[in-house]
Amino acid sequence: GIQVEQSPPDLILQEGANSTLRCNFSDSVNNLQWFHQNPWGQLINLFYIPSGTKQNGRLSATTVATERYSLLYISSSQTTDSGVYFCAFTGGGNKLTFGTGTQLKVEL
Amino acid sequence: DAGITQSPRHKVTETGTPVTLRCHQTENHRYMYWYRQDPGHGLRLIHYSYGVKDTDKGEVSDGYSVSRSKTEDFLLTLESATSSQTSVYFCAISGGDYITDTQYFGPGTRLTVL
Numbered sequence: 144g145i146q147v148e149q150s151p152p153d154l155i156l157q158e159g160a161n162s163t164l165r166c167n168f169s170d171s172v173n174n175l176q177w178f179h180q181n182p183w184g185q186l187i188n189l190f191y192i193p194s195g196t197k198q199n200g201r202l203s204a205t206t207v208a209t210e211r212y213s214l215l216y217i218s219s220s221q222t223t224d225s226g227v228y229f230c231a232f233t234g235g236g237n238k239l240t241f242g243t244g245t246q247l248k249v250e251l
Numbered sequence: 252d253a254g255i256t257q258s259p260r261h262k263v264t265e266t267g268t269p270v271t272l273r274c275h276q277t278e279n280h281r282y283m284y285w286y287r288q289d290p291g292h293g294l295r296l297i298h299y300s301y302g303v304k305d306t307d308k309g310e311v312s313d314g315y316s317v318s319r320s321k322t323e324d325f326l327l328t329l330e331s332a333t334s335s336q337t338s339v340y341f342c343a344i345s346g347g348d349y350i351t352d353t354q355y356f357g358p359g360t361r362l363t364v365l
Contacts, residue, residue: 176353186341186356229293238309239284239354241294 145170149230149242156220156249164215164245166230174233175206177215180244181226189215189228220249254278255357257342263363270329272360274342276322282345283325284309284354285317287338294341300325332364 146169156162166175177189190197190204192213197204201220206213213230227244254277264270274283285297286309296309298317306317314336316328329336342357 174352178356184339184359186343186359188353188355191353231294238296243291243293 145172145232145240147172147230147232147240147242149228149245151245152243153246154248156247158221158249158251160220160249161216161218162220162247164217164228164247166213166215166242168211168232171208171211172232174239175208175213176231176239177204177213178229178231178241179224179226180229181223186229217247220247222249222251225249255342255344255355257340257357257360259360260358261361263365264332265365266333267331270332270362270364272327272340272342272362274325274327274357276325276344278344278346278355279322280344280346281322282352283319284343284345285315285325285327286341286343287311287336288341288359289338297327297340332362334364336362337364338362 148167150165175193176191179187179189192204192206194206194208201218203216225248227246229241229244231239231241256275258273282301284299286294288294295311297311297315298309300306300319318326340360343354345352345354
């Protein structure tokens with residue numbers, strides 16, 4: 144199956160800092176999505192972004208399908224951004240496969 | 252937020268007992284999914300449904316069955332719970348034309364099998 148690597152696995156930021164999270168894929172993927180799981184376990188869909196760039200407030204995402212990667216940008220981070228960020232995709236079938244996530248902690 | 256509820260939110264049971272988890276949606280979405288989340292494995296698809304009475308297996312379906320008799324309800328049953336099924340279970344829905352459209356998740360059910 145398609146291998147996915149999320150980086151970095153862990154990240155600690157000071158409030159107000161910017162960050163870039165990355166998903167690399169071993170092959171072409173479809174239906175790329177980004178999720179945030181907050182410290183209470185709730186999973187929130189951030190972006191459905193099979194290609195191109197989208198922005199939502201302080202968050203934006205870019206997927207370059209031809210180069211097999213997707214990026215999630217967090218600007219002016221806040222403590223409420225803490226949690227785990229997952230990318231997810233389908234690789235030819237209809238099953239959504241999740242990456243192992245990036246654990247983010249934003250400190251005051 | 253999508254209207255998805257899961258019940259129960261927490262459950263402790265003993266090995267060998269049957270367990271049913273319920274997912275209820277108020278969005279009239281076509282697709283519903285059950286995932287489990289475990290440390291080191293991330294989220295893995297158990298079963299999904301693409302309509303009333305239409306279901307299919309996911310990545311880790313052994314030991315689980317599902318039913319969907321109404322659009323709004325998707326049940327996950329562990330016929331005889333085992334300790335390896337201790338996990339956090341998430342229900343998700345999507346309402347697009349394709350099974351892989353944007354998914355929205357419920358709050359999760361933490362299941363402990365002793």
